[in-house]
Amino acid sequence: MKKLVPVLLLLVSCAPLRPLVMSDRVISDQQIWQNEVRISGVVRVTRQGRLTILPGTKVVFERIDRDGDGIGDAELRIEGELVARGTREQPILLTSAAADPQPGDWKFLYFDYARKAELEYLISEYAYSGVQVHFCRAQIAFSEFRYNIDGVRFSTANIRLTDSYLHHNRHGIRYEERGGKGGVRHNRISDNQIGIFAVTRGVGRTLFELNDIVDNRPYQVKMGLQQPTALDFPRNWWGDVRGLSAETVFDQRQDRALGRVTGSNPLQQPVAAIRWMKESDR
Amino acid sequence: MMKALWALTIFLVLLCSFSSSSLACVGKTLEIGTTGTVQQELLANIISELISERTGTTVKVVPFKSSDEAHAALLKADIDMYVEYTGVGQVSILKAQPLADAAELFKAVKQRYNQELNLIWLKPFGFDAAASLGVTLPAEAAPVVRKDTLKKFPALARLINKLGGKIDQQTIALLEKEATAGSPKQVAHGFLKNNRLI
Structure with missing residues (x-):
């Protein structure tokens, strides 16, 4: 059984990298995102939830406008923990899925009474707000916010x-x-x-x-x-x-x-x- | 027990003070109606740019075919405000007798809109709109806003009232000419910048 573990790990690492796709979703457990994640709704990490985004991950938000206000409604809302630490060589990218992206294509990465908010080497672009922080502590370093x-x-x-x-x-x-x-x-x-x-x-x-x-x-x-x-x-x-x-x-x-x-x-x-x-x- | 109650009270007061509505709320979009003329487009864009630039709030300009349509949308809360003319308000909307005196007319529509429709007339822009409407009845143009919108955003009336009396006959004619040739939004922006309002 022990010999199987490295083989399985190798197989997993060689598997085709299909993006993780999600619409409206509530995350109340511990999750790790890597490679590509596509979001076409509101993803909410609850008070109990913890999300870790690994270096090099691309989080792509579809342009959806549910209320017709001209601002994209796809968002990532954190009430629990988010640790998104990229590296200089492999930053984390939050971006629009549009072929001709514009500011406001997606709504925001939003920390609301979050328990932990740590961003490093993260690029956030084409959002209404690259990041919003409310009623909590947040550490943001070595990051880039553009075209929002x-x-x-x-x-x-x-x-x-x-x-x-x-x-x-x-x-x-x-x-x-x-x-x-x-x-x-x-x-x-x-x-x-x-x-x-x-x-x-x-x-x-x-x-x-x-x-x-x-x-x-x-x-x-x-x-x-x-x-x-x-x-x-x-x-x-x-x-x-x-x-x-x-x-x-x-x-x-x-x-x-x-x-x-x-x-x-x-x-x-x-x-x-x-x-x-x-x-x-x- | 008393200490706990005090602590809870203080916490609630602090929470309310933090979350009380201001113009700079998160995610709220204000909507302004227009009724299809260059003058309407221009005035709606002036209000829109002023709110957007001074508060960061997103403002959307929504076109309608007539005053009646815009008024109906305002009553239904589909929009937050639009620019109306006192004469139109008095005769077409309120079905009242025309009044010859501009000040009396403004006072009359303001009072009845407030009492009967929960709508608030803010300060007129300052020009006589009768000529552009092709009527003899005196007509002043002014923003009409839903009362609940003003309750949600207490600073809104003070902000929009900065436009009161700022646009005279000569200015509106010039701005309309520029807006006809170009973009009402850009003309509005330039007007506000030149008047140090943004």
Whole structure:
């Protein structure tokens, strides 16, 4: 019997790699995803569930629009645990199944009161939100969020976002602090329409420092309608030795009900964030 | 026992404060109706862009063939708002007598819509729409919003009211001309940007 085990393992490893296909599904046990997973509905990992996604896994979301709001409805919702650690050579990819993919093809990877949220070397693209984190802790590192409406979005969360690349989204980061706190460091946030969108109830408990925040047009930082408190984004590189330009900020200067945005102690040169990424991919 | 009750109360209060509705809710899409003219397309897109840009909320513009259709959709909650004209509201929707005074007319439709239909007239944009409607009855254009939408998103009225009085006769004529030649969405965006509203 013992001799059979290696043979069986060999057979399994040589089996044709058919994608795992799922529509609406609830995961309440421990599961491991690898190779390719195709999702055409809402996959929910419950409070008791634990999902591990292995390096090199491709999670492909079909474009479905059940409520006709123009936003894809396929999503991965985590209430239990998700550990998705790729590697530099074999990142995990979350993407759209569409032949001509567009932002919003699928809804989001969504952490809601999750027990564990750990992402490393993960690429999330063509979603409404590359990732959303609410009412929990999350660690996101060495990851890339591109071609989404919101790259990374969080609310009432304790988030640690480091060494990641957020680009070509409508909002690089969109957040509602609401008592949450965290650190956003050593990231490159570039070529989004809005680099950082501080929607509401921010008081500066989420520290954005040592990031390269460049070429986000029209605004590097924008305050939402209900953000009356001033916010500082210290020690970042803004693409200019003079620091954060008022022209690239939407704050009290446009709407007196808002607080003021500052970028104190601006860096005089790039942080050289995302050094882990190949030069050709930056 | 009392300590436990206090702890539970504090927890519930905190939970409510965290989850209270704001405009930036997760996944909610607002829908604005239009009734088929360039002016309607333009005004709907101005509101849509303003909400979307200032709150991040997704807004969808939904076309209708007439005011009657849009009004019916609004009553059924198929849409959240559309731009109506005071004269049309008074005569076609409320089946009331025309009023010659613009301020009296606005006050009359606002009051009856609120009391009888649970719909709220926000501030008029500021131009006289009678000429474009081809009527003599005074007509102001203003957003009409479902009361429950405003309850869900308390900041919405304050935001949309920033457009109140911002578009005069000359401006609407120019914007309509630009929208006829190009994209109403882009014209709307440019107008809001030039007025430092987004």
